[in-house]
Amino acid sequence: MDFSTLCIHGNKDKYENTGALSVPIFQTASFAHPGVGQSTGYDYSRLQNPTREHLEKIVAKLESGIDSMAFSSGMAAIAALMELFSPGDHIIVSDDLYGGSHRLFHSVSMKNKISFDFVNTTELSQIESHIGTNTKAVFVETPTNPMMQVTDIKAVSNLTEKHKLLLVVDNTFLTPYFQKPLNLGADIVVHSGTKYLGGHNDTLAGFLVVRNHTLSEKLRFIYKTTGACLSPFDSWLLIRGIKTLAVRLERQQESAKILADWLLAQKHVKKVYYAGLETHPGYEISKRQSTGFGAMISFEVDSEETAVRVLSKVSLIQYAESLGGVESLITYPMLQTHADVPREVREAKGIQEKLLRLSVGLESVNDLILDLEQALEE
Numbered sequence: 590m591d592f593s594t595l596c597i598h599g600n601k602d603k604y605e606n607t608g609a610l611s612v613p614i615f616q617t618a619s620f621a622h623p624g625v626g627q628s629t630g631y632d633y634s635r636l637q638n639p640t641r642e643h644l645e646k647i648v649a650k651l652e653s654g655i656d657s658m659a660f661s662s663g664m665a666a667i668a669a670l671m672e673l674f675s676p677g678d679h680i681i682v683s684d685d686l687y688g689g690s691h692r693l694f695h696s697v698s699m700k701n702k703i704s705f706d707f708v709n710t711t712e713l714s715q716i717e718s719h720i721g722t723n724t725k726a727v728f729v730e731t732p733t734n735p736m737m738q739v740t741d742i743k744a745v746s747n748l749t750e751k752h753k754l755l756l757v758v759d760n761t762f763l764t765p766y767f768q769k770p771l772n773l774g775a776d777i778v779v780h781s782g783t784k785y786l787g788g789h790n791d792t793l794a795g796f797l798v799v800r801n802h803t804l805s806e807k808l809r810f811i812y813k814t815t816g817a818c819l820s821p822f823d824s825w826l827l828i829r830g831i832k833t834l835a836v837r838l839e840r841q842q843e844s845a846k847i848l849a850d851w852l853l854a855q856k857h858v859k860k861v862y863y864a865g866l867e868t869h870p871g872y873e874i875s876k877r878q879s880t881g882f883g884a885m886i887s888f889e890v891d892s893e894e895t896a897v898r899v900l901s902k903v904s905l906i907q908y909a910e911s912l913g914g915v916e917s918l919i920t921y922p923m924l925q926t927h928a929d930v931p932r933e934v935r936e937a938k939g940i941q942e943k944l945l946r947l948s949v950g951l952e953s954v955n956d957l958i959l960d961l962e963q964a965l966e967e
């Protein structure tokens with residue numbers, strides 16, 4: 590079955606022979622047992638719930654994984670992932686990282702004596718030179734947030750395989766529609782399902798997807814023990830969102846390319862970071878490892894005043910955090926997603942007062958251009 594069909598028919602379980610096209614929301618905390626020592630397969634909704642299970646089976650299939658776990662947010666998924674590690678362990682992480690992941694690693698995991706090196710994972714030698722005897726994993730975001738740097742997943746996986754490290758890829762920006770890290774050698778895929786998978790800016794969710802049974806067993810144990818599971822209703826919203834994932838992304842990407850080209854021609858715009866531009870340093874790798882470039886654009890304007898003006902004048906495009914939904918959103922990474930990243934680290938990456946990040950939604954691209962045009966005007 591093709592991807593777009595799997596988004597709708599990825600799990601064929603039928604419920605109670607009603608013929609219902611939509612999966613029921615099993616709003617129950619617990620399940621009755623048929624007899625002593627017997628189970629229907631469901632005992633308690635923290636461990637498993639039929640609505641959530643339906644969603645997890647679809648997401649596992651879309652990512653070519655053997656299992657997926659649905660969490661109450663992307664950060665809940667990454668926090669659970671960190672429970673795989675013990676005091677003394679070392680992890681190599683992309684230095685251009687979602688701000689919340691940076692805060693978790695820096696403020697919570699480090700307190701638990703897990704150490705990190707934040708390196709430019711687009712350069713293999715940088716990863717290799719940081720591998721030590723206690724290194725356990727490499728955590729990569731690609732393309733990165735917000736600078737859109739592209740890491741060669743296959744090349745990194747050759748390295749992690751050689752050194753017996755886990756490779757974790759945060760696939761939030763491209764989704765399995767455009768990129769399947771497990772097929773490129775990653776062991777675990779992370780998602781903020783809040784973004785493209787849900788797709789409507791209305792639900793928080795997160796996922797871990799794994800490619801082997803050992804990891805599935807370990808993470809399922811952590812999952813049921815720590816308890817940040819996705820509710821039945823939110824699972825249903827994600828199932829509904831995923832049904833249109835392929836068409837949404839196709840259209841969002843089309844508009845993003847038009848907008849990136851348009852932005853390049855504006856006098857107040859100095860740089861455009863979009864992996865789908867041939868001048869982008871990650872363009873060739875993207876073409877090799879992904880089937881698309883996504884719909885996230887960062888751009889640098891000529892001054893802080895212009896940046897502030899754009900943020901206050903946009904009217905159709907909303908000045909708000911988050912990304913990947915039907916509504917186009919613009920953010921100021923310096924003050925929002927990356928506010929907790931130390932200034933030197935942030936600025937070394939180019940995240941400064943002139944940088945804006947745009948998540949292209951599903952509005953008409955002409956209306957988006959008109960809105961940006963009037964916002965850029967003095």
Ligand SMILES: *Cc1c(COP(=O)(O)O)cnc(C)c1O
Nearest residue numbers: 662663664687759761781783794
């Ligand atoms: C939003 C985001 C997260 C965190 O997910 P939440 O659902 O907001 O908790 C993690 N990684 C990336 C790349 C994100 O964009």
